[in-house]
Amino acid sequence: MRSPLKDRTAIAGIGQTVFGKGLPDSELALACRAIKLALEDAGIDAKEVDGLVSYSMQTAEEDEVSSALGLGDLTFFSRLPAGGGGSAGTICHAALGVATGQADVVVAYRSRKRSSRASRVWMQTDERVDRPREMWTRPWGVVRPVDELALFMRRYMQQYGATREHLANIAVAFRAHANRNPAAFMHSRPMSREEYMAARWISDPLCLFDCCLETDGAMAAVIVSAERAKDLKQKPVYIHAVAQGVVSESATMANFFSEDPLHTQAHACAKSLWRQSDIQPADIDVAQMYDAFTPEIFFCLEAYGFCKRGEGAAFTENGNITLGGKLPLNTSGGGLSEVYLHGFNMIVEGVKQMRGTSTAQVPDAESCFVCASDLNPTGAFVLRR
Amino acid sequence: MAVSILLPATEEPDSAPFWAAAREGRFVVQKCGQCGRLRFPPRPNCRACQSSEHNWVAMSGNGRIWSFAVAHKPVLPAFEPYAPFPIVIVALEEEPRLRIAGNVLTAPGAAINSVDVAMLKIDQRVKVSFEKVADDVSLPRWVLVK
Numbered sequence A: 001m002r003s004p005l006k007d008r009t010a011i012a013g014i015g016q017t018v019f020g021k022g023l024p025d026s027e028l029a030l031a032c033r034a035i036k037l038a039l040e041d042a043g044i045d046a047k048e049v050d051g052l053v054s055y056s057m058q059t060a061e062e063d064e065v066s067s068a069l070g071l072g073d074l075t076f077f078s079r080l081p082a083g084g085g086g087s088a089g090t091i092c093h094a095a096l097g098v099a100t101g102q103a104d105v106v107v108a109y110r111s112r113k114r115s116s117r118a119s120r121v122w123m124q125t126d127e128r129v130d131r132p133r134e135m136w137t138r139p140w141g142v143v144r145p146v147d148e149l150a151l152f153m154r155r156y157m158q159q160y161g162a163t164r165e166h167l168a169n170i171a172v173a174f175r176a177h178a179n180r181n182p183a184a185f186m187h188s189r190p191m192s193r194e195e196y197m198a199a200r201w202i203s204d205p206l207c208l209f210d211c212c213l214e215t216d217g218a219m220a221a222v223i224v225s226a227e228r229a230k231d232l233k234q235k236p237v238y239i240h241a242v243a244q245g246v247v248s249e250s251a252t253m254a255n256f257f258s259e260d261p262l263h264t265q266a267h268a269c270a271k272s273l274w275r276q277s278d279i280q281p282a283d284i285d286v287a288q289m290y291d292a293f294t295p296e297i298f299f300c301l302e303a304y305g306f307c308k309r310g311e312g313a314a315f316t317e318n319g320n321i322t323l324g325g326k327l328p329l330n331t332s333g334g335g336l337s338e339v340y341l342h343g344f345n346m347i348v349e350g351v352k353q354m355r356g357t358s359t360a361q362v363p364d365a366e367s368c369f370v371c372a373s374d375l376n377p378t379g380a381f382v383l384r385r
Numbered sequence B: 001m002a003v004s005i006l007l008p009a010t011e012e013p014d015s016a017p018f019w020a021a022a023r024e025g026r027f028v029v030q031k032c033g034q035c036g037r038l039r040f041p042p043r044p045n046c047r048a049c050q051s052s053e054h055n056w057v058a059m060s061g062n063g064r065i066w067s068f069a070v071a072h073k074p075v076l077p078a079f080e081p082y083a084p085f086p087i088v089i090v091a092l093e094e095e096p097r098l099r100i101a102g103n104v105l106t107a108p109g110a111a112i113n114s115v116d117v118a119m120l121k122i123d124q125r126v127k128v129s130f131e132k133v134a135d136d137v138s139l140p141r142w143v144l145v146k
Helices: A027-042 A062-069 A087-099 A145-160 A164-179 A193-198 A226-230 A266-276 A295-303 A344-355 B016-023 B077-082
Strands: A009-016 A051-055 A076-080 A106-113 A201-204 A216-225 A237-245 A286-289 A367-371 A378-384 B028-032 B054-058 B062-071 B085-092 B099-102 B125-134 B137-144
Touching (some): A009 A027, A009 A087, A009 A226, A009 A344, A027 A062, A027 A106, A027 A216, A076 A087, A087 A106, A087 A216, A087 A237, A087 A344, A087 A367, A087 A378, A106 A344, A145 A201, A145 A295, A164 A193, A164 A295, A216 A226, A216 A344, A237 A266, A266 A378, A286 A344, A344 A367, A344 A378, B016 B028, B016 B054, B016 B137, B099 B137
Parallel strands (some): A051 A106, A286 A367
Antiparallel strands (some): A009 A216, A106 A216, A201 B062, A237 A378, A367 A378, B028 B054, B062 B085, B062 B125, B085 B099, B125 B137
């Protein structure tokens, strides 16, 4: 299919703050710092920004960011739902906004300051739950996202023969990538397979190292037309194809009530993405997949067609997902070991891979796949040099 | 932050009949008034024929464990005395594509951590048992069938 969006827009700038726990700055201050850095990286003045895209579960809102940074008049803005399901969708919306002339310079951003235990979302649930996801899970103690994932994972193990060794493949590979990345929260903390296996349970079959970090920080990306990008400071990284998806009858996280619960949200997104993309799964050189919890990697590998259904666990064997392997994944360390910003670091790392500046650079990488959480209304895109 | 376990709102229009039946010890689901398809959790329309006509019909209360996990700390304060405790997804016997989250018990009224988790298996048979946890809330839980 000839997609009217194909290669029409590019990511021209990226920015990131330091990552840590209990950073003193507000979410707004962190957002502004990341956006300022991204604009400097691109060589674009703040006054030129006329579009902002973000997603749910953050406090730094469009007008506040715009006022604080002295951005221009905004003519395009959107905010995606579902936390980690939103990340990649910001690039989809930014590309749509620029390609259709709604704005010329769109900034996508994420700021998150939720590393303290008291700020965990699941700790703040009301005592009476009335929405379907919560009403049919929470009263019995299925309260944390990790509990929902653990229930999926046990079923997946039974259905497809996956084991904890496969989960370890993911956690250990991403930690090794983080160990190469000086900005990563886990940069100086190597992790062996034995350490993974000895970690405490959070929701059996998932242990501590199956769960993402809880960190503060912010990141931003600047999206402009492909023509404009050619005249800017950085080598353009083209947005080749974008897509969003929600599978019929699926539910956010607690997708236990559909005909086939392991038919995750990403299946709808994948169909749309690969129909629009000249670059197909077998052509992808490197990928960044949302990893709030290790099992999501199996689900994404399968849903996006990097392997067949039920083969996601086996795909992680033989070093396939580490640098030098068949499909290096989450080369910055991902949400498990670089930073947890609801998946925005997948976007920034994808750009670095296409620029050739990643700390775990895949030699001569020409294309990068990026996706959001596939257990929520989701999004994905393909970048190329 | 919640101090009790998280209770369902029992007066929401779509789901109130379920909780009313639960108070009487019956596990009911919606049956489409037009095409007869069963559905759960409660929804305003049938996804097969879009009809909003429906009746509430009683299930046998028999099911099988579709999946399970074991929740360890940190958990909400109300669950802390029981952690680690198993959580399950149960598929209903009459229509296995209808599922509900729950707890497994050794016997009606037993604690949510009464089962030896090493004994749990997917596809194990369970039987519903209602436990009154508030004036308006009787929660379905699941007793392992020997």
